[in-house]
Amino acid sequence: MLRCLTGRGIHNLPLFPPELYRDIIEWITDRQDLCNLSLTSRICSAEAQRALYSIVDLPKNTRAPVLWADTIVRHHQKALMVRALTLRFDLSFIIVPDLLLTSLQSIAQALGALRRLDKLVLIGHPL
Numbered sequence: 156m157l158r159c160l161t162g163r164g165i166h167n168l169p170l171f172p173p174e175l176y177r178d179i180i181e182w183i184t185d186r187q188d189l190c191n192l193s194l195t196s197r198i199c200s201a202e203a204q205r206a207l208y209s210i211v212d213l214p215k216n217t218r219a220p221v222l223w224a225d226t227i228v229r230h231h232q233k234a235l236m237v238r239a240l241t242l243r244f245d246l247s248f249i250i251v252p253d254l255l256l257t258s259l260q261s262i263a264q265a266l267g268a269l270r271r272l273d274k275l276v277l278i279g280h281p282l
Contacts, residue, residue, distance in 0.1 A: 176202045208236035215243035215279060221258045224265035234268035244279040 180202040183189055193203035213219045220242055227234045242262070266275075 173198055173202070177205070180206055204233065205236050208233050210239045211237055212241040213243060220244070220262055224258075224261040227265040227268055228261065231268065234265070235271055237269050237272055239274040239276075240266075240269065240272060241276040241278065244277065 176198050180189070180192065180199070183192065183203075183206065186207065189203045189207050193200045193207065211223065213223055227237070266272075
């Protein structure tokens with residue numbers, strides 16, 4: 156039995172096989188729901204992160220590409236989850252040229268870590 160602490164006390168929950176969690180979580184399409192689910196338990200976290208990182212679509216005009224790249228470089232297991240990546244280059248928010256080079260190097264390092272990447276879409280340009 157899995158013990159779950161909630162605001163109302165400790166409850167015993169049946170422990171299901173991980174495959175069952177995966178089958179259920181694959182039906183969740185809202186990214187915020189997946190993020191929230193990833194915080195509930197270790198099993199849910201692993202399966203929700205697999206769903207979150209399998210297809211990545213990074214918005215432009217944000218720091219998202221750089222933050223994502225830093226995460227991928229620091230967490231090798233997340234890099235292995237990525238199957239498809241859409242990267243919209245618009246790093247014009249970086250005013251200091253040295254930061255631009257560092258950001259591009261971080262993104263390049265993250266791309267190199269994506270060993271199981273099947274599809275890569277690059278849109279725009281870095282400057």
